[in-house]
Amino acid sequence: MLKRKMGRYLLTLLVVTGLAGTINHYVVSRDERKYAIGLMKETHKDFLKLVKGLTPSQYNYKSAADKWSVKECVYNIASAEKGLWAYFESSMKVAANPEKRAEIKVTDDAFVAMIKDRSKKADAPETMRPEKTGYQSIKEALSDLKKNRMEHIKYMKSTTEDLRNHVVQAPMGWIDCYQLYLMIAAHSNRHAQQIEEIIKHPGFPAK
Numbered sequence: 001m002l003k004r005k006m007g008r009y010l011l012t013l014l015v016v017t018g019l020a021g022t023i024n025h026y027v028v029s030r031d032e033r034k035y036a037i038g039l040m041k042e043t044h045k046d047f048l049k050l051v052k053g054l055t056p057s058q059y060n061y062k063s064a065a066d067k068w069s070v071k072e073c074v075y076n077i078a079s080a081e082k083g084l085w086a087y088f089e090s091s092m093k094v095a096a097n098p099e100k101r102a103e104i105k106v107t108d109d110a111f112v113a114m115i116k117d118r119s120k121k122a123d124a125p126e127t128m129r130p131e132k133t134g135y136q137s138i139k140e141a142l143s144d145l146k147k148n149r150m151e152h153i154k155y156m157k158s159t160t161e162d163l164r165n166h167v168v169q170a171p172m173g174w175i176d177c178y179q180l181y182l183m184i185a186a187h188s189n190r191h192a193q194q195i196e197e198i199i200k201h202p203g204f205p206a207k
Helices: 002-017 030-051 056-060 070-093 098-103 108-116 138-158 177-199
Strands: 167-170 173-176
Touching: 030 070, 030 108, 030 138, 030 177, 056 070, 070 138, 070 177, 098 167, 098 173, 108 177, 138 177, 167 177, 173 177
Parallel strands: none
Antiparallel strands: 167 173
């Protein structure tokens, strides 16, 4: 009886002090939080600057039939914000797999730069293509993006989840869930660059 009580006491003590289950547990550092939150805020701010004040004709302009318009880029960014976050959440629900960390070959900075690099083209998944997003207006897409982006920033400010030891396979190789979080912000920057290219096109309407 005494042994059982002592066992329960020790277990309670471990839980209260936060020592239970911390073996191989990785909570993001202060600098990692700062970097991730900063990237989320910066990419959203830069994106909003680009689309602010655009007219309907500017939103719908296409430099060629097979090119996206600004509106289509906005729809894709907003849809990807939800899609990538759903993948992030589902990845965090499965058991941590720290043994896979050895498969990660890219640093955080290099990974973000890779996602932002528009010299390497990539086709959007079918569900994130503008015509499949379900958005009916620019206002709806921008509102949805803002709501989700704020929620994702709030998450990073307080999370104690083990992001580094949840490792997933992405098209570009193995990454951890912290890097998957960074991918959301970097992806919006990738298409912000695309919007900038559209706006700078000689045929872009003056108003």
